[in-house]
Amino acid sequence: MSMKALAKKLIAVMKDCGYVMKKGENKYHGYTYATSADVLEKVNAAFVQYRIASAAVPELLRLDDITTAKGNIEKLATVRMDIQLTDIESGETIQITGLGSGQDAGDKAVMKAQTAAIKYAYLLSFAISTGDDPxxxxxxxxxxxxxxxxxxxxxxxxxxxxxxxxxxxxxxxxxxxxxxxxxxxxxxxxxxxxxxxxxxxxxxxxxx
Structure with a gap:
């Protein structure tokens, strides 16, 4: 099946979403980062403009108890996020995937992992720069x-x-x-x- 129509639109998405400014701030460790909300807002706007529908399906890979340096027990979740993109005009589809982890002392570890997974699925799939250098x-x-x-x-x-x-x-x-x-x-x-x-x-x- 030809993917030319969807591929052409994804190139346009990559052009529109080439860079996301780091507006989030981690005051504890003193660094800034691109928030998931900022990434999704920019990518979703491009999807709407080019008439691409997205459907995200998460899968919990691991949920572990870990001990922090202070001796507290927290949950560490690792999630795989599969996102199907569909060109509603041509019917062409493609799937992208992201992995994310989240740690929390309460019940939000999985939600944090899902948020990270969908963020990195878009960042990596569309080569979005945030100015980070590992x-x-x-x-x-x-x-x-x-x-x-x-x-x-x-x-x-x-x-x-x-x-x-x-x-x-x-x-x-x-x-x-x-x-x-x-x-x-x-x-x-x-x-x-x-x-x-x-x-x-x-x-x-x-x-x-």
Whole structure:
């Protein structure tokens, strides 16, 4: 099936949504970010203009109890968001996917994960820039240093064993060397600026 009509419209969406200004502010850690509301507002406006319908279907991948650095128990949810885009004029469809995680002491972990997942589905699928540079994220570097100090010798030994046993072409956690999937790799790079397995992501959350 030809996708020319929808592809042409998606190019127009990418042109209109090339950049989203960072209006959100995390006062605790002292950084700004592009909010999900700002991303959705801009993308949805373009969808309406070019007559593209969207339908989002979330899937809860994981819901774990984690212990924070202060000893509190919180929920950490990981959600996959599949979004079907339909050109209502040609009937052509395409699906895009995003992964997101959310942590909360109450009942909002899943909602936070869904919000992050749909935000990153649009950011990655339409190559939307927010001015973020993972390599310049000092907070991530601090988390990584603390994580490596915390995990210590056990992760060093596991890293050697995993890299010996596994093919070098497979993505691995940059801290412990555990083989990870491409989806986990993409999510961890978006969230932490480097490849982390699910266990190291949870440890990083606790340290943060």
């Amino acid at each position: 390599e310049a994220d000092c907070h991530t570097d601090e988390i990584t240093a603390a994580l490596e100090e915390k995990t210590g010798h056990r992760h060093q030994m596991q890293s050697v064993l995993n890299r010996t046993r596994q093919p070098t072409r497979q993505p691995v956690c940059s801290v412990c060397g555990t083989v990870i999937t491409e989806k986990v790799l993409q999510f961890s790079k978006d969230k932490y600026g480097r490849a982390l397995c699910m266990d190291c992501q949870r440890s990083a959350k606790g340290i943060a």
